[in-house]
Amino acid sequence: MGLIARIFVVILALLVACLAAATVVMVAFLTLDQTDFTRLATDPAAILVVIGLSSVTLSGYALLPSALIVALAEGFQLRSAVFYAPAGGALALVLTFGSDFGINISPIFARDRGIMVGAGILAGFIYWAIAGRNAGAWRKAYPPLIRA
Template identity: 45%
Template structure:
């Protein structure tokens, strides 16, 4: 039963991390355009649509690498915030490099834009931190046995003894 609850926590943490990463990616990619509006009105519906697509896009690309990081951290009880930040950075890097064409003849990625690489890696780091806040702090806790309930403390010696009631037959 604890495993089922843990899966829901992991799923919620993953979705929250993808939402934060999507907001970061969309905000930083669109930042140069925001500064060129010269005080013009920004349509909030368009921003909501762009954020929604960013969330869907990142959650689809990040699912497999993030699942690998989650499985490793759950299996080895890794609860360090640094491990999740590094894992998130690696997931962000993997998502970006998954979009760039790879030339197998030269063993190089063609067309890497350094700014975009930094944005995706930074968004992955922040997403890893958000995931740690929600689910990573208790990684592997579902496998630990429950602590037994402590018995109530003994009554003080000068307290009255509760009356004994005979059982009715």
């Protein structure tokens, strides 16, 4: 029963973390003067719709890699925010730009990388705050099979 409840907590935490990351990304892009998103700033309902849709998109991209990181953390009982925040940032960087870590990048793309890494770090921290602090706690300590 504990494992089933833990799976639901992990799924909820992943969804909330993706919502937070989408909010950071959309706020960051709305504050840039060079984007077409600045027209959305006058309509709060449009901002909420865009944040919701980008949250669904981020959830779709990050579902499988995040599940692998969560399975690793649950298996090894990693409960530190020092693991989850950098893992979220690295995952966001890799999912956004793939293996294209070229040195010759324009300042616009460097800003985008910073935004995505910041959103990933925040998502990792929020996941840790909701579910990561208790990683592996669903396991019970079993008594030894042979008693001496």
